[in-house]
Amino acid sequence: MKTHNGNVLVLATGGSIAxxxxxxxxxxxxxxxxxxxELRDKFGIVVEQVAQVSSPDxxxxxxxxxxxxxxxxxxxEEVQGIVVTHGTDTLEETAFFLNLVVKSEKAVVVVGAMRRPYALGADGAANLHDAVVLASCxxxxxxxxxxxxxxxxxxxxxxxxxxxxLDAFKSRDxxxxxxxxxGRPFFYRRSERKHTLCSAFPANLDRLPHVAIVYSYAGVTPDVLTGIAAAGYDGVVWAGTGSGSLPKAIRPAATTLVKNGMAFVRSSRVSSGPIKRNDEVDDDAFGFxxxxxxxxxxxxxLLMLALTQTKDPLEIQSLFDSH
Structure with a gap:
């Protein structure tokens, strides 16, 4: 690999940016x-095509x-940093998965574009420029x-x-x-939750457990959960209303899932704010x-990765509290 001011590996996966x-x-x-x-004049850049798909795929x-x-x-040691180009629809999911399993302090930057290359005001080149510079810093x-x-x-x-x-990506909380x-990064804070080298998860996984998301709505019925159980999933995330609330009609089905060994996580369809444990629902009693x-x-x-380590709800809760 050619040595330059800093070698940056760009892994391309497709998406709107491409x-x-x-x-x-x-x-x-x-x-x-x-x-x-101009990036080639400043950095030794190596590009690999890992995939060529739209991010929903x-x-x-x-x-x-x-x-x-x-x-x-x-x-x-010749790689200074890594950039992943990605479609924006599932970009946050890929980035979070990598955040939990990459075992290095080197910068890994995931980047995409909201406008396609042929659109007026396309943002892909500017975003990619920022990503390469950031990965090398x-x-x-x-x-x-x-x-x-x-x-x-x-x-x-x-x-x-x-x-x-263009301002689609936000960290709302x-x-x-x-x-x-x-063209220079200015940082103002750090993420305090465990990631990369400090995360609890190994780097050499070859498969992941199957976890479904079930979205709550007015009048939701238990069959949405019983169907998940029948399909053989290992866990379910409940995208509840408000603070991850669980309607009374759903609780028997949810508790049955837990008794049968399936992990059940209460999340929320609301766009920001933490879910408070034992608030509205007795999570300790139900094993949620x-x-x-x-x-x-x-x-x-996080549940997919946690289930590679344990099925104990309290141990999984500890992983949610620290990552």
Whole structure:
């Protein structure tokens, strides 16, 4: 690998940042870099095409492949940092998974674009430029997996897609970690939850348990849970109303799932705020787990990983309280 001011590995997966038609992501990773040739003058950049899919088609197999490649790259002393280009619909999920299984202090930055390359005001080149610069910076090390779009630097744990505009990605409870200003990162806080080297999860997973998300609504009936159980899932995340509330009609089915060995996590369809344990629902009595401030899609990822370690609800709760 060529040594430059800093070698950055760019792993391309497709998504809107690479989309040249309304239906398919067709630009390869190398083509994305052609829009910003000045980066090659500053950094030794190596590009690999890991996948070429729209982000709704990302699977756990893609996550495991990415994690394995990133961990191998991070062990290479010639690699300064790693960038993952990704579609925005599931970008936060991939970033959070990597945040929990990458075993390195080196910067890993996940980036996408809200506007396709052929659209007016396309943001992909600017976002990718920021990502490469950020991945090469000493200041970005040890902060967990980062997400950068629209000149904002976010923690993979906290960030979520909130709209379809350029400022789509927000960390609503805590705000961004920092900003990119004139091509330089400025950090203002750190993520205090366990990640990367300090996380409880191994880097060498070859499969993940099956976890479903069930969305609550007025008049929801127990069959939504009994169907999940019949399908053989290992766990379920309840995207409840308010503070993850559980209607009385649902509680018998939920407790039956737990008694039969399935993990049950209370999360919320509300966009921000932590779930309080034993608030409205006696979680201790029912054997439920609470998601803290994780949204349902991130609670699902943490539960998937937790179930590779234990099925004990109290031990899983401890992992939710610390990651």
């Amino acid at each position: 989309q040249t038609s309304p239906s398919d992501p067709t630009l390869a990773g190398e083509a994305l870099l052609e829009a910003i040739p 990302i699977t756990a197999e893609h996550w495991l492949t990415l994690a394995s490649r990133i961990n191998r790259a991070a062990a290479d 000493q200041e970005a090390k040890g902060r967990g997996v980062l997400v950068v779009l629209n000149s904002e630097i976010h923690s993979a744990r906290d960030v979520t897609k909130t709209t379809f505009n 805590l705000g961004p970690l920092g900003q990119m200003v004139n 787990i609470t998601a803290d401030s994780l949204n349902p899609q991130k609670a699902r990822i």
